[in-house]
Amino acid sequence: MLLDYFPQIKALILDMDGVLWRGKQPIGNLAEIFERIKSLGLKFTFATNNATGSVKQYVDKLRSFGVDVSPQQIINSPMAVAHYLKQLYPEGGAVYWIGETGLIEALEQAGFHYSEDGVVAVVAGLDRQFTYEKLRKASFLIQKGIPFIGTNPDKTFPSPEGLTPGAGSILAAIEAASGTPPQIMGKPYPHLFRLALQQMKTQPHETLVIGDRLDTDIIGGVNAGCKTALVLTGVTTRAEAEQFQPKPDWIANSLGELVGVNS
Ligand SMILES: [Mg+2]
Known part of the structure; x- marks a missing residue:
């Protein structure tokens, strides 16, 4: 799995749309993916620019896909x-x-x-x-x-x-x-990510930002000093990701592939 290449990572900051789901459709077996993330001992926070939905709506949506999270793990702009x-x-x-x-x-x-x-x-x-x-x-x-x-x-x-x-x-x-x-305050400005880092008590260099957009998730992660991974399940193609500056530290077909769950 790709995570093997970066053993210094202790925490994840995850975008949701295009990473976990497209609309109402989950991307991969989210329950299994997050079991794996927990078994690897990684902390994680979800960070979204979306300013309209309540935290409870995200907690409920994640739970409906078998991912149990606390409201403190959701951060919006x-x-x-x-x-x-x-x-x-x-x-x-x-x-x-x-x-x-x-x-x-x-x-x-x-x-x-x-x-x-x-x-x-x-x-x-x-x-x-x-x-x-x-x-x-x-x-x-x-x-x-x-x-x-x-x-x-x-x-x-x-x-x-x-x-x-x-x-x-x-x-x-x-x-x-x-x-x-x-x-x-939202991505690509660093405030949202800094808040996530503060809540997880992790340093930027040991935190991986995972998203599907280069202009918000990847630039935002770089601006906050974090490592970055782009997943190809959302709006970006591999060719666009390869050419982009700053190039993401990792490019993965999906979140599942990144953490070694093939479902
Ligand atoms: Mg997204």
Whole structure:
């Protein structure tokens, strides 16, 4: 198995879409794969840019595929935002936010509440109820000098009808209106991975980031100082991965192949 080539690895940070599943379809026997990962003594955390779903939804989905995880093993871009704001404002405070369940849940758990004035930050992610009025309010606050923080940069994501607008499209609208770019916490920026490293108490050089996208998972892993593995079960071909700079440390057909489970 490919993991034999890197004995220094003590922990994994895994992307989910395109690594564990495509939509509702699991990729390989996930129960067996994670039994193997546990038997190798590896810690693991799941890290996703997706800012809409709640942690419980991921825990339930993993459990439905026979993978038992605790909520602490799931990290999404809103949690990286909340962690960042909590460092600046340990007591919490008022935030103007544009987003869905995942974002609201993470900010409220960190002691922040929604407000339209007197806020410490404007935080935006994917919001499928986004309106001109929300854009206008965010723009006015940012023009007054309130920090503008984005969950994740993904401009679109695939759907049967075509490319659907993602968080990055909303951030682009707010940037156009306010004249200020967001500070983004999701991949490929390192905050999400740093939070995972902190929770697992592992060092970057002994942690392997596994994902299916070069521009987010692999660049993000490199930015955080981690080792990287690209799996070919998602959006990237082997030829694209071979040519990419920085090249992933490992390229595997699947997560199963990486850890030595052939199912
Ligand atoms: Mg993915």
